[in-house]
Amino acid sequence: MAQELICLKDLVMEFGKDRVLDSINLSIEDKKFMTLLGPSGCGKTTTLRIIAGFQNPTSGEVFFDGQKINDVPPYKRQINTVFQNYALFPHLDVYDNIAFGLRISKLPEAEIDKRVGEMLEAVSLKGFENRKVTSLSGGQQQRVAIARALVNRPKVLLLDEPLGALDLRLRKDMQNELKAIQQEVGITFVYVTHDQEEALSMSDTVVVMDGGKIQQIGTPEDIYNEPANAFVADFIGESNILDGIMIDDFRVKFFDREFACVDQGFEKNEPVDVVIRPEDVDIVAPDDGHLCGTVTNVTFKGVHYDTIVDFKGFKWLIQTTDFHREGSVIGIRLNPDDIHVMHKSEYSGMFGDYSSYSEEYDDISVVEDDEENE
Numbered sequence: 001m002a003q004e005l006i007c008l009k010d011l012v013m014e015f016g017k018d019r020v021l022d023s024i025n026l027s028i029e030d031k032k033f034m035t036l037l038g039p040s041g042c043g044k045t046t047t048l049r050i051i052a053g054f055q056n057p058t059s060g061e062v063f064f065d066g067q068k069i070n071d072v073p074p075y076k077r078q079i080n081t082v083f084q085n086y087a088l089f090p091h092l093d094v095y096d097n098i099a100f101g102l103r104i105s106k107l108p109e110a111e112i113d114k115r116v117g118e119m120l121e122a123v124s125l126k127g128f129e130n131r132k133v134t135s136l137s138g139g140q141q142q143r144v145a146i147a148r149a150l151v152n153r154p155k156v157l158l159l160d161e162p163l164g165a166l167d168l169r170l171r172k173d174m175q176n177e178l179k180a181i182q183q184e185v186g187i188t189f190v191y192v193t194h195d196q197e198e199a200l201s202m203s204d205t206v207v208v209m210d211g212g213k214i215q216q217i218g219t220p221e222d223i224y225n226e227p228a229n230a231f232v233a234d235f236i237g238e239s240n241i242l243d244g245i246m247i248d249d250f251r252v253k254f255f256d257r258e259f260a261c262v263d264q265g266f267e268k269n270e271p272v273d274v275v276i277r278p279e280d281v282d283i284v285a286p287d288d289g290h291l292c293g294t295v296t297n298v299t300f301k302g303v304h305y306d307t308i309v310d311f312k313g314f315k316w317l318i319q320t321t322d323f324h325r326e327g328s329v330i331g332i333r334l335n336p337d338d339i340h341v342m343h344k345s346e347y348s349g350m351f352g353d354y355s356s357y358s359e360e361y362d363d364i365s366v367v368e369d370d371e372e373n374e
Helices: 044-052 094-104 109-122 138-150 168-185 196-202 220-225 230-235 359-363
Strands: 004-015 018-029 033-037 059-064 079-082 156-160 188-193 205-210 213-218 240-248 251-254 257-260 270-276 282-284 291-300 305-311 314-320 329-333 340-343
Touching (some): 004 044, 018 044, 018 188, 033 044, 033 196, 044 156, 079 138, 094 138, 196 220, 205 230, 213 220, 251 270
Parallel strands (some): 156 188
Antiparallel strands (some): 004 018, 240 251, 240 270, 251 257, 291 305, 305 314
């Protein structure tokens, strides 16, 4: 079982009358890659800065390896940070940038040379020792910044949106490299981003934040497949979010008809949010569908078409490899595991099309599913 390295207890951060963090409780495991994910202003960078020691919380406690560190200054914590702007020394070459912290600590030159060599190997920059950092690409500069942060052998590396300044192709390459570096050096990475793809592709654990609160903690698969509320469902990927009623365990009603699902543990007749991911919808002939509607827009995305279907005023996004022209009438079918049921929350009904109930569904044309025909 993984060991807890960092523990945040009841963290509150206020700037004047603004509460930026509201009772944050979080456990970060040793040697894991954790990502704090959320929109601008959600509190993720403030959380990172409190872990680093750059800010003191208004209230709450920060523990490192079981010891409270609220009053420990940043330079005495076994934690280093890589910022989005890298903060490299432009007048120094790659070697001296990486060695800078070790020289401040007055380590012997032989030890410095050994450690810098190890870091150059780890970040795939061997042979770049004498290059000026100003001559490097953005991705190479980022790797120098990571090597400089790791050469002091911290137990934790904090990364605050380090890929934000890179172009899309380089960002994708660096996602793979960052995960490989984390696994090679074997320490804890805590990563801050607003990019869902980065979070899902690199992390062992994702912490979704909004409004200064943690909305959900889980593996990338859990976060995507089992969102805790409408905010998480909408923020992580595309979603069709509908109003429904939980009739009973494994039975949910929406659009004035009942569907089999895989969810349980709700109150009978409890109002719920229903999430259906665009890639989980099967398009069939109108007469064979649970619901039928009209295609209003089609966008080619390379591997699939984003198809908008209007069900008498309520628009769904469906992702399919088959082309259906605008104006055509299609049917859709839903399997039980295509339907995810969530409790109502403060985010219910906030996301416009793909996530708001339409009374016009009362007269929509539907067919009975196979189970009900038996």
